[in-house]
Amino acid sequence: MTALILRRLVLSIPVLFIVITLTFLLVRSAPGSPFASEKKIPKEIREQLEKEYDLNGPLWHQYAQYMWKVGHGDLSISTQYRNRTVNEIIAQTLPVSVTLGSMAYFLALLFGITCGGWAAIRHNEWGDRSLMLIALLGISIPTFVSAPVMVMIFAIKLHLLPVAGWGSPDQIILPAICLSIPFAATIARLTRGSLLEVLKLDFIRTARAKGLSEDAVLFRHALKVAILPVIGYCGPAAAGILTGSIVIETLFGIPGIGPFFVNSALDLDPFVTSGVVLVFSSFLILFNLLADILYFVVDRRVKLE
DSSP, X not given: OHHHHHHHHHHHHHHHHHHHHHHHHHHHHSSSOTTOOSSOOOHHHHHHHHHHTTOOSOHHHHHHHHHHHHHTTOOOBOSSSTTOXXXXXXXXXXXXXXXXXXXXXXXXXXXXXXXHHHHHHTTTSHHHHXXXXXXXXXXXXXXXXXXXXXXXXXXXXXXXXXXSOSSSTHHXXXXXXXXXXXXXXXXXXXXXXXXXXXXXXXXXXXXXXXXXXXXXXXXXXXXXXXXXXXXXXXXXXXXXXXXHHHHHHHHHTOOSHHHHHHHHHHTTOHHHHHHHHHHHHHHHHHHHHHHHHHHHHHOTTSOXX
């Protein structure tokens, strides 16, 4: 397993290199300038700014300068948030995004596995059909649609939760729920479908023939096998929740990494955009690796190659 982890980590280096290269080149090739504003900047000042941020000269030269800094752990200085390095911005905002994402991830697993298991046990009953209909809606409706509806119901109409902000425990509940909805719905459908297949297998019939209770059959035998597809989904889901928080953080005014990423893309800030993409890509690789390891721990029949 150690060899696998080391090999995957080594292979992630060229992947991150390609991702950050494409991101930087796409942002720099976009029309416009990161120093453009409503008030026209004199040509001399703009040239001085471009020289200060190493954005003068040919594109390949800008790229080489940037990659040299990244190789030494320096993600450069933001062109929009003056006197703030990208390292400082990420260090200040990433913990907020991770906190929100962790809460949403926990809720997605809790409600997804619980509802999926309950629906499988009551297959073809009204509860099963109702839960799967709700899950289908949760997958189909995008977050930027469901989140305002949740705000209107629970914050504006019922006054149960604050509309926006960050700092108190009650301010994380609504955005975490909104962020977790599509992932919880997907996990519920995965759990239900997998559990229905497992309950038809021979070893489940054998367990029941031995006189085991239905709870023992479900939790000690069936669920352990049925959970495998969910584990395979957990890696991309974790990274998806973190990247999906960009929309939620913007809607709820949360001081996470999301608003900085959105503004950097709009303002053509190549350094913040590339830095955030690098962080998100690293999380995606890490979570996929952790999901593969967990898959092996749960089912030893799987070979890590």
